[in-house]
Amino acid sequence: MLRSLLVALDDTPGAKAAQNAAFALSRRSGAAMTAAVVLDRPHTESDHEFVPLGGAAFKARRDAALAKRAQEDAALALADCAAAAAGHPYAELRLEDAPEAALLRASATHDLLMIGRDSTLGLEATEDGVAPVIERLLMDGARPLLVIPPESAPAEGPVLVGYDASIPAMATLQLFALLGLAEGAPVRVASAAGNRATALAMAEEGCAYLRQHGLDATPLAMVGDRPADLLLAEAEGLRARLLVVGSFEESGLRRLFTGSATHTLLRHARCPLFIHH
DSSP: OOOEEEEEOOSSHHHHHHHHHHHHHHHHHOOEEEEEEEOOHHHHTOSSSOOOTTOHHHHHHHHHHHHHHHHHHHHHHHHHHHHHHTTOOOEEEEEOSOHHHHHHHHHTTSSEEEEETTOOTTSSOOBTTBOHHHHHHHHHOSSOEEEEOTTOOOOOSOEEEEOOSSHHHHHHHHHHHHTTTTTTOOEEEEEEESSHHHHHHHHHHHHHHHHHTTOOEEEEEEESSOHHHHHHHHHHHHTOSEEEEOOOSTTGGGGTTTTOHHHHHHHHOSSOEEEOO
16 A cells, blocks of 8 residues: 655646645545655756856856755745645655656655656756656656646546556556555556457456456457557546556657657646556
């Protein structure tokens, strides 16, 4: 079962949606919640940057301004979180390192990392609406992510699981079941193949595993060769409350930002996305 969750905060709409989703999940599950802000000392206080002759004073002023802004942004994010808590207990964490390294380390002591899809955490703008930090967290992190889109709103539909019988899909399915993220909701396991019989057999395999964990799982056969598009359409039609995926391509998440099915889902899913490599 879910015992602890970590949510990354900044001033983006996705981060605020992730914050609210984290409080809701913490209240329902009883899991301890930690809210983290990233100060990014390596960026705001770079000791290894080349400084031309006479530029030391300028660099010192610039670094001080960057550090002050990071502190102010963190304080605002934590103040907003405190207001949203409405008395619900949670811990605060100020991370000093760069966002990727800081969250990778902090997530090691939590079951789940929640992050807004557009959360820049002080870095550059997002690529196609997906924060660059997400790629590193998926590639190198040991914990699953729950990615929250900015427009995320509570839905009453089932959980939709995309299952292709790959190792990432199996690992993701197991974590989803063990963490108890279905929360009593019905689960539809969707698989895509060139014909319905193959897709149905694959989906039934995922259902069989989930039923061993007491989940109400039914198969959904999708016929076609574009699983991401098929899943997105099903998620919309079902008003899915959560989309669960591993990887749909042989090359997996290493093609995350080069047009892969995974990136398509990250960009376009309108419900929270539970994902693990």
